[in-house]
Amino acid sequence: xxxxxxxxxxxxxxxxxxxxxxxxxxxxxxxxxxxxxxxxxxxxxxxxxxxxxxxxxxxxxxxxxxxxxxxxxxxxxxxxxxxxxxxxxxxxxxxxxxxxxxxxxxxxxxxxxxxx
Amino acid sequence: xxxxxxxxxxxxxxxxxxxxxxxxxxxxxxxxxxxxxxxxxxxxxxxxxxxxxxxxxxxxxxxxxxxxxxxxxxxxxxxxxxxxxxxxxxxxxxxxxxxxxxxxxxx
Numbered sequence: 234x235x236x237x238x239x240x241x242x243x244x245x246x247x248x249x250x251x252x253x254x255x256x257x258x259x260x261x262x263x264x265x266x267x268x269x270x271x272x273x274x275x276x277x278x279x280x281x282x283x284x285x286x287x288x289x290x291x292x293x294x295x296x297x298x299x300x301x302x303x304x305x306x307x308x309x310x311x312x313x314x315x316x317x318x319x320x321x322x323x324x325x326x327x328x329x330x331x332x333x334x335x336x337x338x339x340x341x342x343x344x345x346x347x348x349x
Numbered sequence: 350x351x352x353x354x355x356x357x358x359x360x361x362x363x364x365x366x367x368x369x370x371x372x373x374x375x376x377x378x379x380x381x382x383x384x385x386x387x388x389x390x391x392x393x394x395x396x397x398x399x400x401x402x403x404x405x406x407x408x409x410x411x412x413x414x415x416x417x418x419x420x421x422x423x424x425x426x427x428x429x430x431x432x433x434x435x436x437x438x439x440x441x442x443x444x445x446x447x448x449x450x451x452x453x454x455x456x
Contacts, residue, residue, distance in 0.1 A: 268445075270393075278385075278393060278436055280445040292443045295350065328392055334440030335383045337404065339392035 235259035235338050237329050242343030249319050253343055255312040255329030262310040263287075266333035269303060269314050271325035272342075279325075282314065285333065297323075319347045351375055351439050355448035361456040367425045370451045372437035374418045381441035384413055384422045387450075388433045396435075397422065429455075 241253035255267070269281040282303040283292045291303050302315040312329050324347045330336035352375040362368050372382065380400045385393040395404045397413040400420060410425045424431055432455050437448040 277450040278387075278438075278447040280438075280447065283443065283445070294444065334381065334445070335395065335398040336385075336393070336438075337395050337398075339394070341392055 235331075237331065237338055237340035239327065239329055239340040239343035242327065242345045244346045244348065245319055246349050247319060247321055247347055249347070250315070250317045251319065251345060252313055252315045253327055253345065255314075255340055257310045257312065257331070260331070260338075262305075263307040265331050267303075267305060267312045268330045268332075268336060269312075270328045270330055270336065270339075271323075271345075272328070273322075273325040276325075281327070283333070284312070316345070319345075321347050323347050350444045351378060351442060351446055353437055353439055353446055353448040355435075355437055355451050357451060358449065359452040359454065361454050362427055363456045364427055364429060366427045367423065368427060368453065369424075370422045370435055370437075370453075372415075372420045372422070372448050374420075374439055374441075377417045378439045378441035380416065381439055382413075382415070382420050383438045383440065384411075385436045385438065386431075386433045387436065393436065424453075427453075 236258045238256045264286045266286045268283045284303045300318045304313045326342040328342045329340045331338040354373045384397040387393040401413045434452045
């Protein structure tokens with residue numbers, strides 16, 4: 234079964250850091266582009282970052298550029314999002330999703346709360 | 350960045366109705382448009398990609414159309430499980446973006 238499972242969310246203070254993970258199974262992780270999409274409480278979807286399949290090129294929304302870093306460990310079939318200099322407005326459910334452009338498989342999400 | 354504007358933001362309809370949601374892009378995006386359905390507390394689900402191609406397993410009452418900057422999602426004969434929030438998304442450039450969402454509620 235194709236599956237994505239996020240973990241690592243939690244409560245962090247403004248200015249702090251957090252790394253969230255997404256474990257993939259049931260498909261060839263190394264050749265697929267992967268993405269992070271977030272949803273603030275009661276709000277819509279916001280694309281955050283993408284990493285291409287083979288070249289490993291990375292892309293970021295303006296709102297997180299310079300603060301967040303997307304990466305992947307192909308040996309562990311795991312996608313990461315390192316989040317630094319966190320702000321209150323980064324509070325959201327973070328979803329990982331598969332594929333370039335059209336997100337066909339989604340995880341269940343992990344909640345990140347930035348608050349003092 | 351390409352902006353997507355959906356209308357309406359919310360919509361009330363009855364089981365059996367036909368509804369249409371529109372999505373307008375701030376610039377041309379060719380056919381790089383997808384539609385997602387999201388139910389409360391759940392992850393989004395891909396319904397349609399490349400404007401009009403139905404994802405596997407999605408009922409045929411869902412359809413998409415459009416080109417350039419104007420796109421539509423149509424649901425014919427609404428079913429109880431269709432009441433949800435719908436989002437359009439563009440992938441014409443690598444700075445992907447979503448519309449603000451359309452909440453479809455039971456009348």
